[in-house]
Amino acid sequence: MIGKPLASIVSAGLSKFGKIEGLYARELFALAAKEAFERCPNIDPKKDVQALFIGHMGESYEHQGHTGATVADWAGLLHIPATRTECACASSGAALRAGIMAIMSGLYDIVMVGGVEKMTHRSTPEVTEFLAMASDFPFEQWHGITFPGLYALMATAHMHKYGTTEEQLAMVAVKNHHNGCLNPKAHMQREVTLEKALSSRVIAWPLKLYDCSLITDGASCLILTKPEIAKKYTDMPVHIIGSGQASDSIGIYEREQFTSLTAAKEAAKQAYKMAGLTPNDIQVAEVHDCFTIAEIIAYEDLGFCKPGEGGKLIEEGVTTLDGSLPVNTSGGLKAKGHPVGATGTAQAYEIYLQLTGQAEKRQVENVEIGLTHNVGGSGATATVHIYRRG
C-alpha cells in the first residue's frame, strides 16, 4: 500500500545555475526563495515560514560559515530558527530530511529547506581542494587523491567486474547534456556528441572532461507544509512519501567493494519501504551524477536494473527523456551544474516541476511518482526521497 505523506511541497524555487558573478551565496539563495514565494502567494514570508534548514557544503569558498542565519535574513526570514546542515554534496538532501522531521515533529506547520553554494569565483585548484575536504584527510587527501580520482577507482572497478565501457559512461553525458539544453536554468545548455565526449581530455582515467559534473553557482529551495494543510496553499502539492538516509565510511579504503554505494542502497531501501513502492513504480528520477559512473552505479543501487547492468540501461535508452524511466531530466549535475550544497533540493525542485506539469520543454507525460538520490562525497552519505503528485 502506498505510504502516507510525511510532508508536502507547496512551492519551490531555483536560482539560475551557472557562473553568476557579483552575488554572494546569500543573494543567490534569496533569488531561489523569491521564486518560491512568488509561486505561492498564499504564503507570507514574514509570518508563515517558521524554520529554515539550509544545505551548504563549504565555508572556505566565501570565508563564510553560519549560513543558516545569513540566508534567513537575506530571504526575508529574519529571526526564525535557521540551521545549516552539511553532509558534503548531500548537504541539502540532509536539509530536506531535517525539514521533513521538523514537520513530522508537530513543532512546525511550514518550513523552508534549501541549499546554496557559490564556487566559480575560486580557481579550479582551490575548488578541488575545498571539495576534497569531504573525503578522508589522513588517508585520502593527505596522499593527494581528489574526487575525480576516487570516482575513477569506482569506474575501473565497475569496468573490471561488469565490463562497463567508456562509451557507456559517455552516453550518460550525451543524455544529460541533451536534457540540459531543454532547461533554461541549466549551467550548460549545449549538446555533446559521443565522439566529443570520448575524445575530451582525461581527468582521471577512465573519466574524461565530459564525465565530470560542473563547478557551478546556484541555490534551491522548497516550502514544506504538513500534508493536511497543503491544499490551503496550492492546488498542486507534491507529497513526500518516502525518506531514507544512511552513512558509510568516509574513506573508500575501508569499504569491501567499490562498485556500489552501500549508503545509497540502504537509503533507497528505507525510502521504498516507507513509500510502500518498488523501483518499478518510479516514473522519473534525479540521481547524483557527479561523474558519469555515479549515474550508472545509481541505476543499480536504486534497483532500476540489476547490479552490473547500469551500462546496458543507458545503452538501451531506458533513461532518456522519451525512455520508460527518464533520469536527470533537468540535465543533472553534469549539465544543469553542481553547486554542491544546493544539489539535493535542486533535484527535488525538478521532480516538483515534473509532477506538477511545470517542466516545459522537458516535461515527461503523465508522471505521478518521482525519486531523488543525493550522494555526499564518495558515498559516505546518501539520501533518497520519493514523491507523489498530490
Next chain:
Amino acid sequence: MIGKPLASIVSAGLSKFGKIEGLYARELFALAAKEAFERCPNIDPKKDVQALFIGHMGESYEHQGHTGATVADWAGLLHIPATRTECACASSGAALRAGIMAIMSGLYDIVMVGGVEKMTHRSTPEVTEFLAMASDFPFEQWHGITFPGLYALMATAHMHKYGTTEEQLAMVAVKNHHNGCLNPKAHMQREVTLEKALSSRVIAWPLKLYDCSLITDGASCLILTKPEIAKKYTDMPVHIIGSGQASDSIGIYEREQFTSLTAAKEAAKQAYKMAGLTPNDIQVAEVHDCFTIAEIIAYEDLGFCKPGEGGKLIEEGVTTLDGSLPVNTSGGLKAKGHPVGATGTAQAYEIYLQLTGQAEKRQVENVEIGLTHNVGGSGATATVHIYRRG
C-alpha cells in the same frame, strides 16, 4: 502547568577538555561516545542507535568536512544516518534540537546528538580567523574585526547604558574559574583572583585575557530516547521539556542595539512557554560565556534579572555555586573550555549530571530543573533548552 517531555536524555558523555594532542576530532568524539555507552549498558551501539546529529563548526581546523559520517564510523555507528549541523558556536545546540525533532517525528526511538572541535593544533591567529567565519564576511571580517572586538562593542554599549563595570565582568571569570577547579574535565582548573583578572592584558577593551573563553579541544554527546521508553534504559532519565531556537542578522551592524541578543530572548521565550515555566523556576543553568560580558547579557536575556541588572546579579553572588541560581557550574566556556562545535551538548551534559546527582564536587543540592543557553557567533543563532529530572 509543566510541559510534556519532548525527548529524554538517558546517557551522556564528554571527552576531557583541553589541549589534547595526537587525536583527530573523530577520535575525540569516540571518547565522548564511549563514556555515553559505558554509562548506559542497556543500549547496544551496534543496533539501538538509529541516527546521529553532530555539531561541528569549522572544516578548516583539520581540513575535514563531512563530519557526520566520519564520527559515526569512529563511534561504532557505521551506516546510520549522520548529519552535521552548523550554527557557529551553537552548532551542537542545533544538533540537540534536530535530535529532539527526530525523536518527536516518530521516525526514531533512539538518537545520538553531540558536537566536536579540534582547535589547539592551530596557531592563535589561525583559530581567530577560522572563528571569524561565523561573522559577516563583507562588512565585518573584511574590515578586520574579530569576535573579541564584536563582544567588546557589546561590553562598551552595556557599560555606557547600564553602568556595568570592568570589575563585574572580571567577577564572572573569578566564579567560573572557581567552578572549573571542581570539574576534572575542565581545560583550566586554576583559580583566578579579581586583581589578576583585572590586570591581565587587554585583548579588545574592556575585554582582557581573563574575559575571554579558551581555545580548546573536546567532544560531547547525549543519547536521546522517546520519553515513554526512557526508563527501559536508565533509572535516572532527564526529560527535555522546552526547546527554543531563533536567528538574527549575521552582522551586528544591522541590529537596533548591542546590549542584548534578540535571538537569545526569543529562543528563551519559546523554551519557557513550551516548558510551562518562568525564569524563577530555573535552579541551575549553563550559559554561553564566550566572553564575560556574554554571561552578564545572558542573565538578562534569560530573565534571571531585569535588563541592565546582570552586573549586579554577579556582584551579589546569586550565580555562584552556593548562590540561589548557580550558573556555569562546569566552569563554563571560560574555564571548562570552548571547543566550539562541542559546547551546546557539553552544556547539556553538565545539566544532565547536575539533575541526576552525578556532578561530584560541584553538585548543587536538590535541583530538578535546569537550563542551557547556547549562542552562535555574536548572536545570529541562539538555542535554549529546559530540562527536568525524570
